[in-house]
Amino acid sequence: MSQxxxxxxxxxxxxxxxxxxxxxxxTRPQTGYIGxxxxxxxxxxxxxxxxxxxxxxxxxxxxxxAYFRSPHxxxxxxxxxxxxxxxxxxxxxxxxxxxxxxxxSPWMGVLSHLKGIRSPLQFPxxxxxxxxxxxxxxxxxxxxxxxxxxxxxxxxxxxEELPVVVDMRDALAGQTVxxxxxxxxxxxxxxxxxxxxxxxxAKADCVVEESYSxxxxxxxxxxxxxxxxxxxxxxxxxxxxxxxQSPHMMQQLFAKHFDIPEANIQVIAKDVGGGFGIKVHTxxxxxxxxxxxxxxxxxxxxxxxxxxxxxxDIHAREHRVKIxxxxxxxxxxxxxxxxxxxxxxxxxxxxxTSGIEGNQVVNLTGGPxxxxxxxAKLDAVFTNKNVTCQYRAVGHPIAAAVTEGIVDAAAIKLGxxxxxxxxxxxxxxxxxxxxxxxxxxxxxxxxxxxxxxLLEIMDYPALRAEQAALRKKGIHRGIGLASIIEVTSPSxxxxxxGGAPISAQDGATLRLxxxxxxxxLCGVTEQGQGTDAIFGQIAxxxxxxxxxxxxxxxxxxxxxxxxxxxxxxxxxGIGGEAVLQSGKALxxxxxxxxxxxxxxxxxxxxIIDNTIIDTTTGEKKLPLAEVGRVAxxxxxxxxxxxxxxxxxxxxxxxxxxxxxFANGVQGSLVEVDPDTGFxxxxxxxxxxxxxxVINPLLVDEQTRGGIVQGIGGAMFEECxxxxxxxxxxxxxxxxxxxxxFEMPDIVTAHIETPTKxxxxxxxxxxxxxxxxxxxxxxxxINDALLPFNAKVRxxxxxxxxxxxxxxxx
Amino acid sequence: xxxxxxxxxxxxxxxVTRRIAARTHLVDFLREEMGLTGSHAGCEHGVCxxxxxxxxxxxxxxxxxLAVACNGKTIxxxxxVSDSGEAxxxxxxxxxxNALQCGFCTPGMIMCAIDLVKNKPAAKREEIRExxxxxxxxxxxxxxxxxxxxxxxxxxxxxxxxx
Ligand code: FES
Ligand code: FES
Numbered sequence: 001m002s003q004x005x006x007x008x009x010x011x012x013x014x015x016x017x018x019x020x021x022x023x024x025x026x027t028r029p030q031t032g033y034i035g036x037x038x039x040x041x042x043x044x045x046x047x048x049x050x051x052x053x054x055x056x057x058x059x060x061x062x063x064x065x066a067y068f069r070s071p072h073x074x075x076x077x078x079x080x081x082x083x084x085x086x087x088x089x090x091x092x093x094x095x096x097x098x099x100x101x102x103x104x105s106p107w108m109g110v111l112s113h114l115k116g117i118r119s120p121l122q123f124p125x126x127x128x129x130x131x132x133x134x135x136x137x138x139x140x141x142x143x144x145x146x147x148x149x150x151x152x153x154x155x156x157x158x159x160e161e162l163p164v165v166v167d168m169r170d171a172l173a174g175q176t177v178x179x180x181x182x183x184x185x186x187x188x189x190x191x192x193x194x195x196x197x198x199x200x201x202a203k204a205d206c207v208v209e210e211s212y213s214x215x216x217x218x219x220x221x222x223x224x225x226x227x228x229x230x231x232x233x234x235x236x237x238x239x240x241x242x243x244x245q246s247p248h249m250m251q252q253l254f255a256k257h258f259d260i261p262e263a264n265i266q267v268i269a270k271d272v273g274g275g276f277g278i279k280v281h282t283x284x285x286x287x288x289x290x291x292x293x294x295x296x297x298x299x300x301x302x303x304x305x306x307x308x309x310x311x312x313d314i315h316a317r318e319h320r321v322k323i324x325x326x327x328x329x330x331x332x333x334x335x336x337x338x339x340x341x342x343x344x345x346x347x348x349x350x351x352x353t354s355g356i357e358g359n360q361v362v363n364l365t366g367g368p369x370x371x372x373x374x375x376a377k378l379d380a381v382f383t384n385k386n387v388t389c390q391y392r393a394v395g396h397p398i399a400a401a402v403t404e405g406i407v408d409a410a411a412i413k414l415g416x417x418x419x420x421x422x423x424x425x426x427x428x429x430x431x432x433x434x435x436x437x438x439x440x441x442x443x444x445x446x447x448x449x450x451x452x453x454l455l456e457i458m459d460y461p462a463l464r465a466e467q468a469a470l471r472k473k474g475i476h477r478g479i480g481l482a483s484i485i486e487v488t489s490p491s492x493x494x495x496x497x498g499g500a501p502i503s504a505q506d507g508a509t510l511r512l513x514x515x516x517x518x519x520x521l522c523g524v525t526e527q528g529q530g531t532d533a534i535f536g537q538i539a540x541x542x543x544x545x546x547x548x549x550x551x552x553x554x555x556x557x558x559x560x561x562x563x564x565x566x567x568x569x570x571x572x573g574i575g576g577e578a579v580l581q582s583g584k585a586l587x588x589x590x591x592x593x594x595x596x597x598x599x600x601x602x603x604x605x606x607i608i609d610n611t612i613i614d615t616t617t618g619e620k621k622l623p624l625a626e627v628g629r630v631a632x633x634x635x636x637x638x639x640x641x642x643x644x645x646x647x648x649x650x651x652x653x654x655x656x657x658x659x660x661f662a663n664g665v666q667g668s669l670v671e672v673d674p675d676t677g678f679x680x681x682x683x684x685x686x687x688x689x690x691x692x693v694i695n696p697l698l699v700d701e702q703t704r705g706g707i708v709q710g711i712g713g714a715m716f717e718e719c720x721x722x723x724x725x726x727x728x729x730x731x732x733x734x735x736x737x738x739x740x741f742e743m744p745d746i747v748t749a750h751i752e753t754p755t756k757x758x759x760x761x762x763x764x765x766x767x768x769x770x771x772x773x774x775x776x777x778x779x780x781i782n783d784a785l786l787p788f789n790a791k792v793r794x795x796x797x798x799x800x801x802x803x804x805x806x807x808x809x
Numbered sequence: 810x811x812x813x814x815x816x817x818x819x820x821x822x823x824x825v826t827r828r829i830a831a832r833t834h835l836v837d838f839l840r841e842e843m844g845l846t847g848s849h850a851g852c853e854h855g856v857c858x859x860x861x862x863x864x865x866x867x868x869x870x871x872x873x874x875l876a877v878a879c880n881g882k883t884i885x886x887x888x889x890v891s892d893s894g895e896a897x898x899x900x901x902x903x904x905x906x907n908a909l910q911c912g913f914c915t916p917g918m919i920m921c922a923i924d925l926v927k928n929k930p931a932a933k934r935e936e937i938r939e940x941x942x943x944x945x946x947x948x949x950x951x952x953x954x955x956x957x958x959x960x961x962x963x964x965x966x967x968x969x970x971x972x
Contacts (some may be wrong), residue, residue, distance in 0.1 A: 039904045046912025049847020049887030056846035222851045222913040222947045273913030306852040528911030588875040697907045704950025732856035740951035743944040
């Protein structure tokens with residue numbers, strides 16, 4: 001029995017889980033802005049086109065870089081002639097991999113807790129060999145971007161094409177090996193076995209087996225990747241304006257690979273045009289841009305254009321999964337057996353690795369159910385396509401689709417309604433804390449409450465009745481359900497324990513300003529999710545001020561407390577709790593000052609609505625602005641020995657559980673045209689439980705956006721490659737992103753099961769939608785196809801694939 | 810050297826004359842030369858709609874429009890319709906419903922939305938969805954955007970009915 005489970009690493013004793021209400025016992029409940037649908041303050045400038053995205057910044061002596069990329073999926077660089085490019089108008093420098101190698105040390109995308117994971121060293125620019133179409137090979141720096149691109153076209157390369165490995169099954173077979181030094185194409189292999197799986201299958205009354213495949217997608221942040229590096233030789237300092245999700249992580253990596261003290265490096269991410277996990281990795285072209293700024297001692301900017309984004313932003317998914325399920329005749333699931341093969345490109349991406357997605361599939365498959373036996377095998381293999389790494393809902397859509405797909409297959413075989421079958425098998429809401437067969441521990445989930453709510457808002461029986469009536473008229477509708485679990489707010493078990501320089505904790509600093517306003521600084525970052533907005537709500541609530549009095553600043557390593565940034569739905573759960581604790585501490589310190597000013601006991605005072613009040617009489621004593629004025633300008637009027645502390649910092653990291661699991665369930669209603677294969681999504685429902693909902697307005701649209709991204713993967717999006725490893729649709733016209741017309745209205749609802757591991761009680765909400773949508777859609781399509789005895793299993797579900805399933809083409 | 814052409818346009822109500830390289834598209838010109846960074850380039854091949862702006866009163870893809878082709882024309886950008894107040898009601902509706910997240914698609918979306926109000930004042934949800942289909946949003950689920958536009962249309966219809 002293998003138990004190399006990533007999240008079971010916490011062996012040190014931890015504090016027991018305690019119930020921590022938002023207010024001390026006996027106090028009047030004051031939730032303030034928590035749970036209120038407040039529009040985001042920082043949205044107004046964006047609505048007027050007055051955001052500060054990285055490409056909007058202007059710098060003196062700014063140079064721009066364009067990259068010459070490999071046109072081949074696998075080829076030896078026989079000759080690289082840069083001479084013509086070097087003399088083109090406006091050109092400042094043209095460099096190859098050897099020149100940059102001296103400035104930037106190479107990296108390797110491995111983590112020690114993913115046992116056995118391997119990857120070769122990777123350099124900013126390919127040296128000797130290129131291993132995917134789109135890998136950067138030479139950099140051209142010029143006065144303007146147009147000049148850099150013109151000169152890039154003058155780079156001449158001679159190539160010797162090498163055999164390519166494109167199909168993951170070929171990669172596994174290993175006839176052609178991409179990295180000779182590794183001996184085969186296996187990046188990461190993992191097995192998990194609870195034991196007794198074969199016995200469970202042997203005694204089962206019902207065994208079902210399916211094979212599913214998932215296309216490669218990419219994130220398509222509407223704002224492409226942008227980095228502007230400004231090295232100052234005078235103080236050996238580096239300022240990087242970067243639309244990254246994780247400024248402190250990048251600061252660490254720049255320090256390490258450019259040998260600059262971390263304290264001399266400032267990473268700033270102002271407005272960021274979408275992240276989705278795309279902007280949280282080390283990209284060779286971005287590292288090279290920093291190297292160029294150091295070499296040229298001036299600011300250098302790189303803006304990926306859309307075509308190069310398509311072959312250089314990380315891709316994700318691309319799995320082939322075989323899954324089996326065993327059940328007894330009463331409809332109880334006994335066991336799952338999983339075999340996942342996934343292709344990750346030629347390198348494991350640094351520093352998070354490309355092993356995590358497959359690892360998540362192993363961890364999460366079967367996650368909502370109460371079976372006891374589970375066996376899983378994973379192979380992540382190298383191929384000559386663009387690299388893959390963590391993209392929104394990492395592994396979840398695959399785990400959810402194979403789980404929910406096979407669960408439906410079992411329900412159908414047993415003749416039980418899919419909703420009823422789930423009811424029988426979902427972990428009971430009173431069964432927590434619960435340890436899942438993969439070793440994951442759940443604190444408290446609410447699968448049954450969520451399912452009940454979903455069926456109610458869908459009006460499930462009515463939909464079934466309508467479906468049956470329409471079928472008689474030749475209209476084929478399908479209803480699909482999908483229950484999911486979602487990893488949120490991870491502890492260090494996700495990355496830190498494996499040696500990655502990624503902070504699991506986050507800090508928040510709150511300051512009372514002279515005017516009685518509150519400034520919040522937090523290490524979590526904003527890419528549009530509304531983190532700044534919820535931090536404002538939490539801070540206002542904790543201190544006792546109105547929302548208009550709070551200003552929030554994130555995304556700058558020089559001014560915010562140290563933190564991990566935004567990924568894995570950690571903003572609200574981790575950053576939010578840090579803000580709450582910091583706010584409570586600030587309030588206490590403000591009351592100290594007020595008590596000194598008024599010469600009363602602190603316990604007799606409170607802050608409500610920007611005012612110090614007497615708790616017993618409710619009488620207004622002082623406006624907060626008066627506290628600020630006295631503390632900063634007239635401290636001489638305060639008692640001798642008294643010092644005001646009106647700036648406080650608190651940090652938070654979840655300790656009791658490796659992950660703060662959230663859960664949810666989705667429903668999908670589709671109509672399939674059996675003659676054309678076209679699928680119309682009629683409506684979609686989602687009930688999510690992200691614990692305390694801080695701002696329903698934000699959670700709802702965040703959920704919907706996630707669902708639409710999930711629908712994209714299920715229905716439209718695929719990075720298509722030919723047998724030579726050429727990406728065939730590397731542009732937005734051919735790579736299909738969901739448009740508003742095809743999207744259904746999406747109904748959302750919430751169940752709130754606050755986590756008791758924090759006072760705020762928030763779990764993450766960012767990935768639930770993406771995790772469950774493909775599964776729900778697939779089940780809906782297959783439900784519509786049931787009378788035809790047809791089934792789709794390969795995403796995206798194009799009309800052609802539907803017609804193939806129907807045997808029509 | 811790039812071939813440059815002297816070009817005069819009325820930009821957000823003000824006449825400007827510049828020598829512009831013939832190959833420069835309108836968004837690059839506005840962003841790089843005029844400092845109007847509200848128009849965004851999401852794809853530069855005419856698909857995403859982030860560059861949507863108005864030429865002679867009609868919305869166009871700024872990335873597919875050459876700046877020199879705008880000689881003698883009237884250009885309105887998100888900055889212009891914000892400062893004039895023309896987009897205020899739509900911006901307010903977007904804000905109230907959180908019809909934006911990262912905001913990168915938003916200037917183009919607002920330009921398209923106020924164009925819809927002008928051209929299809931009676932549009933229903935399905936038609937709104939179709940009208941804005943040339944504008945990609947990767948963050949929202951489009952639902953809130955449709956809600957916001959629908960709200961503006963309904964309030965205008967109500968006002969229209971009263972007058
Ligand atoms: S930038 Fe013009 S359509 Fe995308
Ligand atoms: S809000 Fe980010 S793309 Fe629309």
